[in-house]
Amino acid sequence: MRRIGIDVGGTNTDAVLIEEGKVVRAVKAPTSEDVTTGILDSLKSLGSTGVLAGKRIDGVMIGTTHFINAVVQRRHLTKVAALRLGMPASASLPPFCDWPEDLAELVRGGVWMVEGGHEYDGRPFMPLDEAAVVKAAVEMKAKGLRSVAISSIFSPLDPSHEKRAAELVAAELPDAVITCSSDLGRIGLLERENAGLLNAALADLSRDTIAAFEKAIADSGIAAPLFITQNDGTVAEAHQARRLPVYSFASGATNSMRGAAYLSGLGDAMVVDVGGTTTDVGQLKHGFPREANSVVKVGGVRTLFRMPDLLSIGLGGGSHVSLESAGGPIKVGPVSVGYRLLRDGIAFGGRQLTTTDIAIASDVLQLGDKAKVAYLDAATCQKVFAAAARLAEEAIDRMKTEAGDVPLIAVGGGAFLIPDKLPGVSQVIHVQHGDCANAVGAAIAQVSGECDQIFKDMTRTDAIAAAQGIANDRAVAAGADRKTLSTIESEDMPLAYLPGNSVRVRVRVVGDVAAS
Amino acid sequence: MPLRDITLDDIESLAVGAWVLGTGGGGSPYLGLLNMRALYKEGYRVQLMPAEELADDDWVGAVSNMGAPLVGQERLTDSRTIARAVALMEEHTGTRFRGIMSLEIGGGNSIQPLMAAAHLKRPVIDSDMMGRAYPEAQMTSVAVGDLKPCPLTTVDVRGLESVVDSVPTWKWMERVSRKICVEYGSIASTCKAPRTGAEVKKWGIHGTTTKAIAIGHAVREAQRRHEDPIAAILGVEPGKILYRGKVADVERRATEGFLRGKTRLDGMDDHKGATLEINFQNEWIVAWLDGKPIAMSPDLICVLDSVSGEAVGTETIRYGQRVTVIALPPPKVFLSEKGLAHVGPRAFGYDIDFKSVFA
Numbered sequence: 001m002r003r004i005g006i007d008v009g010g011t012n013t014d015a016v017l018i019e020e021g022k023v024v025r026a027v028k029a030p031t032s033e034d035v036t037t038g039i040l041d042s043l044k045s046l047g048s049t050g051v052l053a054g055k056r057i058d059g060v061m062i063g064t065t066h067f068i069n070a071v072v073q074r075r076h077l078t079k080v081a082a083l084r085l086g087m088p089a090s091a092s093l094p095p096f097c098d099w100p101e102d103l104a105e106l107v108r109g110g111v112w113m114v115e116g117g118h119e120y121d122g123r124p125f126m127p128l129d130e131a132a133v134v135k136a137a138v139e140m141k142a143k144g145l146r147s148v149a150i151s152s153i154f155s156p157l158d159p160s161h162e163k164r165a166a167e168l169v170a171a172e173l174p175d176a177v178i179t180c181s182s183d184l185g186r187i188g189l190l191e192r193e194n195a196g197l198l199n200a201a202l203a204d205l206s207r208d209t210i211a212a213f214e215k216a217i218a219d220s221g222i223a224a225p226l227f228i229t230q231n232d233g234t235v236a237e238a239h240q241a242r243r244l245p246v247y248s249f250a251s252g253a254t255n256s257m258r259g260a261a262y263l264s265g266l267g268d269a270m271v272v273d274v275g276g277t278t279t280d281v282g283q284l285k286h287g288f289p290r291e292a293n294s295v296v297k298v299g300g301v302r303t304l305f306r307m308p309d310l311l312s313i314g315l316g317g318g319s320h321v322s323l324e325s326a327g328g329p330i331k332v333g334p335v336s337v338g339y340r341l342l343r344d345g346i347a348f349g350g351r352q353l354t355t356t357d358i359a360i361a362s363d364v365l366q367l368g369d370k371a372k373v374a375y376l377d378a379a380t381c382q383k384v385f386a387a388a389a390r391l392a393e394e395a396i397d398r399m400k401t402e403a404g405d406v407p408l409i410a411v412g413g414g415a416f417l418i419p420d421k422l423p424g425v426s427q428v429i430h431v432q433h434g435d436c437a438n439a440v441g442a443a444i445a446q447v448s449g450e451c452d453q454i455f456k457d458m459t460r461t462d463a464i465a466a467a468q469g470i471a472n473d474r475a476v477a478a479g480a481d482r483k484t485l486s487t488i489e490s491e492d493m494p495l496a497y498l499p500g501n502s503v504r505v506r507v508r509v510v511g512d513v514a515a516s
Numbered sequence: 517m518p519l520r521d522i523t524l525d526d527i528e529s530l531a532v533g534a535w536v537l538g539t540g541g542g543g544s545p546y547l548g549l550l551n552m553r554a555l556y557k558e559g560y561r562v563q564l565m566p567a568e569e570l571a572d573d574d575w576v577g578a579v580s581n582m583g584a585p586l587v588g589q590e591r592l593t594d595s596r597t598i599a600r601a602v603a604l605m606e607e608h609t610g611t612r613f614r615g616i617m618s619l620e621i622g623g624g625n626s627i628q629p630l631m632a633a634a635h636l637k638r639p640v641i642d643s644d645m646m647g648r649a650y651p652e653a654q655m656t657s658v659a660v661g662d663l664k665p666c667p668l669t670t671v672d673v674r675g676l677e678s679v680v681d682s683v684p685t686w687k688w689m690e691r692v693s694r695k696i697c698v699e700y701g702s703i704a705s706t707c708k709a710p711r712t713g714a715e716v717k718k719w720g721i722h723g724t725t726t727k728a729i730a731i732g733h734a735v736r737e738a739q740r741r742h743e744d745p746i747a748a749i750l751g752v753e754p755g756k757i758l759y760r761g762k763v764a765d766v767e768r769r770a771t772e773g774f775l776r777g778k779t780r781l782d783g784m785d786d787h788k789g790a791t792l793e794i795n796f797q798n799e800w801i802v803a804w805l806d807g808k809p810i811a812m813s814p815d816l817i818c819v820l821d822s823v824s825g826e827a828v829g830t831e832t833i834r835y836g837q838r839v840t841v842i843a844l845p846p847p848k849v850f851l852s853e854k855g856l857a858h859v860g861p862r863a864f865g866y867d868i869d870f871k872s873v874f875a
Contacts, residue, residue, distance in 0.1 A: 089673045090592035093550055119701045120587055126674065153590045188589045190547075290836070398823070398838070493768055493831075504586075 002057055004046070004222070005443025006039060007255060007436075008064040011276065011339040013038040014439040015046045023263070025051050026436040035066070035209060039216035047220075057222050059513060063229035063251040063442040066209050067202050071299035074102065079109035080200040081145040083136055083169070084193065085116030085128060085152035085161045095151070095193055100300035107201045109145040112136035116161040117153030120502070121456055125153050128161045130168060137172035146173065149200040151181035151193035157454055177203040183244060186452050187504070191295060191304040198301060199246040206245035210238055227445070227479075227513065232306045233258045233288050234448035234510055237479045249298060250307045255441030257282050257289045257308060260409040262444050263431040269407040270396055270425070273437065274414030276318040277336035281395045282310045284409075286488055288510075306450070313395045317341065317414030321353045321384055332387045347373045355417055358384045364416050388417045397424055411437035447513055449475025449485075452506040460503060464492060467505040480511035519563040519639055524556045526729050527630065532826060533732030534626030536749065537724070537844075539816050540830040541798035542623015542649030543585035551595040552627060555634045562630050565615050565639035567720050570713030574614035576641055577602045577710060579632055580625045582670070582693065583703035585831065588624070594673055597705040598628045599635035601671040605707040608667060608679050617641035617716065619656065619708055621724040622649025622799075628705075643720030647847035648816050651774055651798040653693070654686035655859045657849040658711065661719040665689040670696050670704040721847040727753070735825040745825020746840050756873055758803060758811055759792045759841040760785050760822060766833055774798055779819075779833055781841070792841065794819070796830040801864045803841065811873050812861045814846035843873040 001021075007014045008031060016026040027045040032038035039062075046052065070076045082095035095111050096104045114132035117125040140148065148169055152161045159182035166178045181189075181196040210228070217226055228241035231250040235241075241248060256273045267287040273280045283290045289308035296307045314334020318341040322331045337344040337352050344350035347360045347368030359365040361373040362381040396408065405426035410418040411434040420428050433440060451470040455463035468487065476482050489508040531545040570576065579598055581588065606612060616629040616636070621644040633640045645656040653659070666689060668680045678696055683689045697704040711719075730752045738748035749755060761781035768777035776797050783790040793804045800817035803810055811817050819828045822838040833839075850859050851872075857863065860870045 086591070088675075089594060092554060092594045092596065093547065093592045097554065098550055117590075120584070120590070121701075123701075125591075125701065187586060189592055190589075 002055060003443045004043070004057055004060045004224070005439040005441070006042065006060065006062045007252065007438040007442055008035060008039065008062060008066065009252060009438070010065060010069065013042045014436045015042040016433065016436050016439040016443055017046055017051055018440070018443045023433050023440060025049065026433045026439065028436070035212040036216040036219070039213065040220055043216070043220040043222065052222070057224035059227055060217055060222060060224050061227045061229055061235050061442040061445050062213050063255045063438060064209070064248065065252045067205065067245045068249040068298065070202060070205050071103075071198060071301075074106055074299075076205040077106050077201045078147045078204045079145055080107050080197055081109050081140040081143070081148045082111045082193075082197060083133070083148060083150045083165060084113045085150070085165060086125065086189070087113050087115045089117070089125065089153065090189065093190065095149075095197060098190065098302060099194070103299060103301065107197065110140065110143055112139070116165070118155070118158045118161070120154060120157070120454060122158055128164055130164070133165045133168045134172065137169045140169070141173055146175060147177045147200040147203040148173070149179045149181070149193070149196040151189060151196055153189060155180070155182035156185060156187055156192070156452060184246065185450070186304045187454075188304055191302050194301050195246055195303045195305060198298065198303070199244060202245040206242050210242040214238065229255055229442045229445045230448070231308070232291070232448055232508070233441070233445060235445040235513065236447070240478060246305065249305060252438055253280050253282070253310055254289055254308050255445070256280070256411055256438040257284055257441065258287065258444060259437030259439070259441030260284070260411045260431070260434070261287045262440055263411070263433060263437060264409045264429050266407055266409065266429070269409050270400065271409045271411065272392060272396060272418055274410065274412040274417055275316050276341060276413060277314070277316045277338050278312045279315040279392060279395065279414070280310045280312050281399045282308050283399055288488060311395050311399050313391055315388060315391045315417065317354070317356045317417070318345070319355045319388075321355055321358060323353070323380060330383050330387050332384060332391065355384065355388060355414065359416050385417070385419065389419045389422065392418055393422050396422065400424060410434065446510045447475055447478050447480035448508060448510045449473065449478060449480070450506070450508045452504070454502055454504045456502045458501075458503075460492060463503050463505050464490060464507065467507040468509070471507045471509045475509050475511055479513055481514035482511070485509045485511040519565045519569070522562045522564050522630070522640070524553065527552045527627070529729045529732030529736055530626055530725065531732065532735050533728035533730065534621055534623060535827040536731050536735070536818050536820065537621050537626075537647070537728055537816065538623035538649040538799070538827060538829070539818055540796055540800040540828070541651065542620060542625060543581075543588060544829070545624045545627050547588065547593040548624050548627030548631065551593060551631055552634070555595060555631070560634040562633045563639040564642050564725060567641055567643045567716050567722050570614060570641070570716055572712065572714035572717075574713035575611040575710050576713065576716050577605055577613040577616050577632070578619050578645065578708040579616060579628045580619035580706055580708065581628055581703065582706050583697050585624070587701060587703040591673070591701075591703060593624070595631035596635060597671055597673050599632040600677075601669050601705040601707040602632045602636060604669040604671060604677055604679070605667070605710060608669065609710055611710060613638060613710070614713065615639045615641040617720070618644040618725070620644060620646045620649050621728055622646065625649075626725070626728055640725065641716060641720070642725045643716060643722045644724045645719070645721060647721040647724055649799050650859060653690040655863070657719045657721055657847065658715070659686045660849055660852070660855045660858050663711070663715055663719060664709055666709055668693055668709060669707045670700070671706075672700040672704060676700055719849070721849065738825060746820055746822070746842065749820075749825065749842065753844055755842045755844040757840060757842050758873070759783065759787050759790075759805065761787055761792060761839065763833060763835050763837045763839060766835060775830060777830070781839065784838070794841070795866070797864055798830060800830065802861055802866050802868070809868050809871075811843045812866070812868065812870060813864065814850035814855070814859045814870075815873050816844035816846060818842050818844060845874050846872070
């Protein structure tokens with residue numbers, strides 16, 4: 001097995017080559033505005049020692065923060081037609097009702113609510129009003145809308161109304177991109193619909209970005225299938241990822257945690273990823289990040305995405321440092337010079353003292369011009385490291401879920417800020433290629449399938465088995481090899497107040513990418 | 517004390533505070549809050565009226581949403597449905613309500629009377645009948661007071677409307693109305709038996725909307741100032757911290773239409789080495805410290821996120837969460853022998869004598 005993993009970050013595009021389980025080579029190149037050039041440069045650099053020559057590559061896996069950044073920065077978003085099937089219920093809380101107004105203004109192309117939807121037990125809530133759907137589609141067309149998000153009551157249980165409405169809309173608007181909320185998962189109409197609306201808002205950016213990825217791979221001369229990494233540490237084939245870009249939202253953080261697991265050989269550990277501006281702390285369970293299972297806000301919008309449960313603090317290699325002499329106690333972060341580190345840091349001829357300058361002065365890093373930071377004495381440097389360690393220690397302690405000491409894997413370009421000993425930590429592990437952990441995580445990603453559904457009048461065992469079957473089929477449809485599937489999460493929850501032994505079952509399976 | 521305007525900021529606080537008073541159940545007030553934001557944006561306003569302002573012969577409508585919170589998350593709460601349940605009761609009984617009150621201040625039902633009040637242009641009475649959240653119809657102050665349990669109206673947004681005109685007991689009301697609710701799709705907007713001003717003054721649990729707003733305001737202010745939100749709650753309510761810890765295990769099972777189970781916490785800080793178990797039936801019922809019962813219904817057991825101060829529900833509590841468990845004093849009406857028969861530990865199947873944290 002030979003794979004290339006790429007992480008397209010805001011600052012750097014990292015690439016790694018993994019061959020038979022070993023990192024052969026890891027490189028960094030600056031991210032480019034057009035995305036393609038940065039990826040091409042990193043691939044060129046990766047192949048510059050001849051490691052790729054004449055070899056078959058089984059897959060190129062790309063992780064990116066592009067989509068989430070677009071939402072957070074309100075850029076490159078497409079106007080969306082929102083179609084909800086559920087009248088007469090829910091009328092007082094229309095689509096976009098809990099969005100931040102600035103984002104809603106950008107994305108809301110129009111809202112249509114018609115009769116339809118289901119009950120928790122599968123009965124139709126109302127028959128689908130097909131004439132009203134067609135009328136809505138005609139109005140969408142008149143408004144020039146080409147991205148449509150369809151949501152329906154209890155569609156995770158029965159998606160038939162969403163699917164039928166999608167057919168009717170497609171008949172009127174053949175070139176429309178249509179997102180059905182049932183493709184995005186869980187119970188909770190507003191949050192699921194929000195996920196659908198965000199997904200639809202990314203339609204154009206997703207098409208262009210994936211096309212840029214494909215062009216870069218084609219131009220580099222590498223003949224391998226392209227996969228995009230997902231929030232949950234797995235991958236989707238490019239054509240599927242293009243349809244559901246929201247599933248790639250948190251892939252950067254997930255990849256670095258998965259990469260940390262891989263590089264250290266540990267499945268259960270805490271991970272601290274120290275970047276230039278922020279430090280993310282998370283927890284690995286069986287090699288995957290523990291997920292947040294409650295509401296996650298993206299750009300101010302409530303969703304129920306499968307996202308790793310992370311705590312972010314303002315500590316990194318570019319963090320501003322203010323010394324005692326400046327008046328107060330030593331302070332590290334939360335402000336950072338970010339991607340301007342190589343210009344603004346003192347050791348690089350700039351004026352802002354950063355944690356990287358401290359590391360250069362103490363011979364922890366060999367970078368820049370040491371003479372420029374020679375004025376920093378050892379005692380001062382020790383105090384700054386101690387202040388940074390206290391910040392990390394507090395964040396790690398907050399994320400820990402076990403009382404005993406646990407191992408901690410430190411990755412990312414700023415990992416030098418994590419000391420070798422921390423309270424509550426059995427061992428701090430620094431790994432080789434830790435600064436490219438996210439690209440490593442991309443390279444080793446698997447394919448997953450999930451089922452989250454209510455089962456009625458079944459024994460608990462039968463309900464779990466049924467959910468398992470659905471999850472397996474979804475994983476295979478997403479490109480997994482059925483023989484390698486294993487269940488990594490199974491959770492069942494009996495439902496209060498609902499009659500007939502209703503149980504909600506959530507199962508997630510993963511498997512290796514099937515050979516094409 | 518005269519009527520006072522409820523501001524949108526009050527309602528934001530109410531949503532946080534009512535969730536704390538939900539003692540683990542009652543459903544999230546989030547969708548109710550969204551409805552109120554929309555109504556206030558359209559110019560609707562609601563006033564709060566102390567029960568003492570009621571004349572003895574005034575009539576008051578008591579409302580609640582009944583059913584599975586999960587169905588509510590899919591159908592979304594429509595503010596007009598609860599208003600229709602009240603209007604239906606007025607049509608059925610031929611009375612006009614002076615004001616509207618909540619059956620249950622804990623959780624989402626804290627906001628139902630505000631939605632009805634906005635549409636019907638009546639004040640919200642600053643009282644409820646539980647002072648918290650409870651799973652069953654007979655677990656109310658008016659049931660303890662043996663007031664009449666009927667009639668009751670139920671409304672579904674599709675135009676389904678029914679009136680339970682006569683039942684002999686609260687238990688029958690619970691059974692019959694539950695059946696209707698299930699047929700509707702396990703959710704119904706309901707208006708309970710109308711109460712006279714005299715009944716509300718005698719049997720209502722007073723000032724609870726104001727209390728929920730104060731708790732929520734304290735939490736939100738503390739969050740804004742990066743102060744300890746739990747200390748802030750104890751600054752406005754005479755509560756006690758029982759325990760700080762991490763969730764080590766959650767066990768849930770559905771029996772007879774309720775969510776029952778227990779959670780086990782491992783102690784932190786002052787409670788390192790000690791284990792707290794809390795049993796629940798939709799709401800937190802009995803807390804056991806190393807096997808000994810230390811808090812039980814009707815005392816309010818509130819499990820709060822140690823960092824945000826916001827309440828953690830029995831449906832959503834999960835392994836690894838860091839929580840602080842506090843107790844708040846119970847409504848006096850539940851402390852009588854009759855009150856304890858309705859909501860004391862034995863009413864939930866625990867053969868222990870009630871002993872208050874505040875005794």
